[in-house]
Amino acid sequence: MSTKRSEALFAEARQLMPGGVNSPVRAFRSVGGTPRVLVEGKGAYVTDADDNRYIDLVGSWGPLIAGHAHPKVVSAITAAAQRGTTFGAPCPDEIELARRVIQAVPIAEKARFVSSGTEAVMTAVRLARGFTKRDRVVVFQGCYHGHSDALLVSGGSGIATLGLASTAGVTAGAVADTFILPLDDEEAVNRLFDEHGATLAAVLIEPIPANSGLLLQRQPFLELLRRRCTQHGALLIFDEVISGFRASRGGAGPRLGITPDIVTLGKIVGGGLPVGAVVASAKIMNTLAPDGPVYQAGTLSGNPLAMAAGVATLDLLDEAAYTRLEVMGARLQAGLEAQLAAKGVAGHVVRVGSILWLTFSAEAPRAAWSDAEAVARYAAFHAAMLAEGVYMAPSAYEVAFLSLSHGKAEVDAIIAAAGRALEAL
Numbered sequence: 001m002s003t004k005r006s007e008a009l010f011a012e013a014r015q016l017m018p019g020g021v022n023s024p025v026r027a028f029r030s031v032g033g034t035p036r037v038l039v040e041g042k043g044a045y046v047t048d049a050d051d052n053r054y055i056d057l058v059g060s061w062g063p064l065i066a067g068h069a070h071p072k073v074v075s076a077i078t079a080a081a082q083r084g085t086t087f088g089a090p091c092p093d094e095i096e097l098a099r100r101v102i103q104a105v106p107i108a109e110k111a112r113f114v115s116s117g118t119e120a121v122m123t124a125v126r127l128a129r130g131f132t133k134r135d136r137v138v139v140f141q142g143c144y145h146g147h148s149d150a151l152l153v154s155g156g157s158g159i160a161t162l163g164l165a166s167t168a169g170v171t172a173g174a175v176a177d178t179f180i181l182p183l184d185d186e187e188a189v190n191r192l193f194d195e196h197g198a199t200l201a202a203v204l205i206e207p208i209p210a211n212s213g214l215l216l217q218r219q220p221f222l223e224l225l226r227r228r229c230t231q232h233g234a235l236l237i238f239d240e241v242i243s244g245f246r247a248s249r250g251g252a253g254p255r256l257g258i259t260p261d262i263v264t265l266g267k268i269v270g271g272g273l274p275v276g277a278v279v280a281s282a283k284i285m286n287t288l289a290p291d292g293p294v295y296q297a298g299t300l301s302g303n304p305l306a307m308a309a310g311v312a313t314l315d316l317l318d319e320a321a322y323t324r325l326e327v328m329g330a331r332l333q334a335g336l337e338a339q340l341a342a343k344g345v346a347g348h349v350v351r352v353g354s355i356l357w358l359t360f361s362a363e364a365p366r367a368a369w370s371d372a373e374a375v376a377r378y379a380a381f382h383a384a385m386l387a388e389g390v391y392m393a394p395s396a397y398e399v400a401f402l403s404l405s406h407g408k409a410e411v412d413a414i415i416a417a418a419g420r421a422l423e424a425l
């Protein structure tokens with residue numbers, strides 16, 4: 001497999017953009033090798049600059065539940081573009097998308113569209129603070145909520161401590177009101193609420209944490225968060241930027257039977273264009289400007305192209321679509337597990353519907369983890385899968401996504417490729 005064109009283009013990219021990329025994980029630093037410069041995506045496949053074709057398991061990190069360049073999505077975007085790319089004024093498609101989102105997500109009575117998941121969560125936190133008139137928020141180690149300052153925290157030395165900035169450039173002040181707790185730890189949650197419950201604006205969690213592998217939470221843990229938030233008048237925010245319209249049409253909330261106060265969405269809701277959304281009850285949402293005192297705005301918010309892509313994508317997601325994603329997900333999981341067993345390689349395949357995580361750690365973790373050996377194995381596996389024509393996320397901490405365009409042929413080809421890649425390990 002030649003990667004000459006990708007290498008040349010990426011060398012040029014490195015001269016022009018930090019690390020050659022516009023989002024760090026794309027640089028392949030944690031797996032090594034040359035990032036493939038992708039020039040085309042069709043259905044379940046992507047093609048790189050050297051004309052190598054891969055079965056894609058990244059799906060642009062989640063948005064492409066319909067696969068690449070789905071004809072209905074492309075024609076909706078094309079038609080919208082011909083009518084004008086942006087107005088900075090109300091447009092019909094934002095009403096259509098809001099209607100669909102509100103119908104799908106049980107708690108949603110009103111929606112606000114923004115242009116990324118980061119913005120959605122940043123807005124949700126500001127909204128929760130404005131609504132409760134409290135300052136502090138709680139997040140969990142191992143979850144990711146985008147790159148707004150207040151949420152770029154890492155754990156302090158003790159449990160129930162305030163967080164420390166996890167990156168240069170974030171001031172201590174920016175994270176001074178952010179607590180960070182371990183996932184899957186009821187005692188830590190109870191202790192924090194006992195000590196600080198009356199000061200908490202919100203607890204923010206990915207109900208299906210999918211940014212440090214797939215860290216499936218126990219039901220009692222999530223129920224405890226709901227209970228303690230209700231007791232103390234804090235809002236429970238489910239960050240469903242990944243799980244929204246993925247775990248089910250209504251997201252993780254209905255799947256888990258837990259009702260949050262605010263839900264953030266992104267990825268799928270934009271159908272492959274830049275969109276995020278905040279949804280909640282009318283009472284909470286009316287706290288946002290211009291109805292309420294919490295300011296939020298955006299030049300390209302509710303952009304007609306993005307709204308049209310979202311509408312076209314959501315219209316593909318009927319019950320049959322979720323059944324297909326579940327069936328293909330189960331087939332891929334079973335096939336990968338069989339290959340691990342047959343080759344005698346320690347590992348796990350964790351799955352919710354069409355989200356899968358293959359890890360080479362001895363146990364499937366429920367909380368933030370580190371395992372240098374598992375990470376190194378994933379890097380070798382990743383390179384072997386690329387050589388086999390399967391494009392997996394370039395990090396052991398990232399999950400795989402199936403789309404509606406992955407059929408039996410693609411799933412079985414991935415399983416066979418994994419068998420050969422594991423053999424090579």
Ligand SMILES: Cc1ncc(COP(=O)(O)O)c(C=O)c1O
Nearest residue numbers: 116117118144145146239241242
């Ligand atoms: C759960 C979650 N929240 C927020 C974000 C941030 O979204 P974006 O990258 O669109 O800003 C992500 C991105 O992967 C995410 O997975």
